[in-house]
Amino acid sequence: MTAESAATKPVRSASDAPRVSGAIPWVGAGLALLQDPTAFFQRTRERVGDTFLVEGFGYRLFCVFSPEGVKSLWALPEAQASKGVADFGMLAHKVPAELFAGRRTFPHMLFAREDVEVYLENLAAAVDLELASLGASGEIEAFAHCRRLAHRMGLASWGGRAATAPARIERLIAAFDALDSSESFVHPERAFRTWATGKRREKAALATIESIYAEILAELPAVSPDGAGNEPGFFDRIRAAWQDEGGEARVRGIARDVVFVHMGSQSNLFAAMAWTLVHLLERPALLAAVRAGDDALLERCAHESIRLRQRSIVLRRILKPCELVDEQASYRLEPGLSLATMMSVTNTTAAPGLDRFDPENYRGPLFQRARELPGKELVSTFGHGAHYCPAARFSISAIRIATKAMLERFELEPRFRDPGPLRRQIGGVARADRPCRIRYSRRTE
Numbered sequence: 001m002t003a004e005s006a007a008t009k010p011v012r013s014a015s016d017a018p019r020v021s022g023a024i025p026w027v028g029a030g031l032a033l034l035q036d037p038t039a040f041f042q043r044t045r046e047r048v049g050d051t052f053l054v055e056g057f058g059y060r061l062f063c064v065f066s067p068e069g070v071k072s073l074w075a076l077p078e079a080q081a082s083k084g085v086a087d088f089g090m091l092a093h094k095v096p097a098e099l100f101a102g103r104r105t106f107p108h109m110l111f112a113r114e115d116v117e118v119y120l121e122n123l124a125a126a127v128d129l130e131l132a133s134l135g136a137s138g139e140i141e142a143f144a145h146c147r148r149l150a151h152r153m154g155l156a157s158w159g160g161r162a163a164t165a166p167a168r169i170e171r172l173i174a175a176f177d178a179l180d181s182s183e184s185f186v187h188p189e190r191a192f193r194t195w196a197t198g199k200r201r202e203k204a205a206l207a208t209i210e211s212i213y214a215e216i217l218a219e220l221p222a223v224s225p226d227g228a229g230n231e232p233g234f235f236d237r238i239r240a241a242w243q244d245e246g247g248e249a250r251v252r253g254i255a256r257d258v259v260f261v262h263m264g265s266q267s268n269l270f271a272a273m274a275w276t277l278v279h280l281l282e283r284p285a286l287l288a289a290v291r292a293g294d295d296a297l298l299e300r301c302a303h304e305s306i307r308l309r310q311r312s313i314v315l316r317r318i319l320k321p322c323e324l325v326d327e328q329a330s331y332r333l334e335p336g337l338s339l340a341t342m343m344s345v346t347n348t349t350a351a352p353g354l355d356r357f358d359p360e361n362y363r364g365p366l367f368q369r370a371r372e373l374p375g376k377e378l379v380s381t382f383g384h385g386a387h388y389c390p391a392a393r394f395s396i397s398a399i400r401i402a403t404k405a406m407l408e409r410f411e412l413e414p415r416f417r418d419p420g421p422l423r424r425q426i427g428g429v430a431r432a433d434r435p436c437r438i439r440y441s442r443r444t445e
Ligand code: HEM
Pocket: 083, 107, 108, 261, 262, 264, 265, 266, 268, 269, 272, 306, 312, 313, 314, 315, 381, 382, 383, 384, 386, 387, 388, 389, 390, 391, 392, 395, 396, 429
């Protein structure tokens, strides 16, 4: 869209778009949206077109699904259409507010420097520990298993090696599961319980994590400015960011930075790992090729699993007046409005056959069929533009290492049929709508 062609379009206000507001005042369309967001947006699109305004629970959500509309959403700068403020609005229902204040380490900082060797080593060590704990044979549930694996792999990367010691890891996993911010968009219906209990459970979990980090930090020598003797990995960078503080402030600062990074990871990583395993188990020929060593195929399966199972709403809060352009008009968006598209709607419909799993859709991280799309932003795994996921490479490495180890070390027999995505989910990679049990037995060398 050139500035010239945008200028020739009629300028409208957000309220001029078709409005979807439901029959009950204040509740509006909110209930139908929460029931099954993907189906709601798809139905609404078919009924009123690709750009519309949804009103419910006091929110006004300007939704775009057309090629120009989605492209325009991704291009809006943070200062005008904020992802940070929108995320805060969604997570604040679940996460204790004190966690957001005073953070010094953000995932971008950790992943900007490519400590690939070190993080791969930490990831492999974490997988070894978790798989050793499975014993010779038994049954796992794919998502529960990958959740534990991702906790271990994440903490081994940014939580310090001491966090993964047997005496600590179980307590940390329980606390992180209680704190899990992704519950606010995986199970939005549970927000009321969290609110009604004053986030008691979540605050207790945060206190537990802080007390474990007090123990860990008491055992470690100070980080050295020249790096000599430091633990390789992200944890010492978090520690270094708090070097000028002492006592409780330092412990709390470090613990909360670890929690903040880990919560970002909990939204997506384990679910993407679980779908990759599930899709491979459903396709014995692909599984055999991966087991024979085709790592590139395994990575393509991971990207394709994320594409197909993405349930992310892409949400922005308008902070300054700005314009959103679709094929017909240029809409003036005012502060207070939210702007959204949803990946699960466009990822599976933007070209024929995208509702099916096909690893040929990817070459490395590249979506091969981008040219067939009316707009390249209509398909996304890790986002686009300025907000592209800083942990994308890390995550694909984590999925490759975990899945490969699982397939090499165990015979796996799926005990599930045809799992689909959880319908109510409105963010992150889908959780499954049923248990995905897998029987395993250790392979002999
Ligand atoms: C398979 C795993 C993952 C998937 C599919 C994924 C997906 C995404 C997507 C789609 C976005 C853009 C969202 C938007 O613009 O609204 C994003 C951003 C982000 N992701 Fe990930 N992510 C994954 C793993 C992780 C992990 C492991 C971490 C942290 C350790 C992380 C931290 C972040 C952060 C901090 C952002 C915000 C970037 C920004 O606003 O500039 N992600 N991710």
